[in-house]
Amino acid sequence: MHQRVNQADQQKRGAVRTARALRLANAELRIEGVADVVEYHQQADGTKIPFPIEYKRGKPKAHRADEVQLCAQALCLEEMHGVAVPEGALFYGEVRRRHPVIFDAELRNLTLQTIIACRDIVQTNITPHAIYQARKCNGCSLIDQCHPKDFGKSASAWLAAQLKKD
Structure with missing residues (x-):
């Protein structure tokens, strides 16, 4: 367009x-x-x-x-x-x-x-902090720079989630 x-x-x-x-x-x-x-x-x-x-x-x-x-x-x-x-x-x-x-x-x-x-x-x-909202975020051209799923929470919450994965 x-x-x-x-x-x-x-x-x-x-x-x-x-x-x-x-x-x-x-x-x-x-x-x-x-x-x-x-x-x-x-x-x-x-x-x-x-x-x-x-x-x-x-x-x-x-x-x-x-x-x-x-x-x-x-x-x-x-x-x-x-x-x-x-x-x-x-x-x-x-x-x-x-x-x-x-x-x-x-x-x-x-x-x-x-x-x-x-x-x-x-x-x-x-x-x-970015707040992930599927309806808004998935169509956004900046989603790969923003990473709202990963960084939309506090650093300690993100780190805890990463440690759970391991």
């Missing part, structure tokens, strides 16, 4: 310019990344408002992680272009349609708190 959006290119249709695999950054927040798609919608006054779109292979989730990721992209676009980015969309491959996301104060605050929490993990070098 990401094959097309991972190819950095641009196209224009009418008043909308579309950029794929667009590098993003926000120096103040010290974050950077790559947006799958950003549409630039031209306003009547000539201003171009970015509209980020993130592609996901599954379906909408009960948690807000996808929305936080998209909002972080909006924060980058706002700093890069000096314009407010009020909304974006998540495109889920399983349902094959866009789900609008409004970047309201609550989502922006959650995104900023998540950025701070991630920065703390990097600075302290302490990663939270």
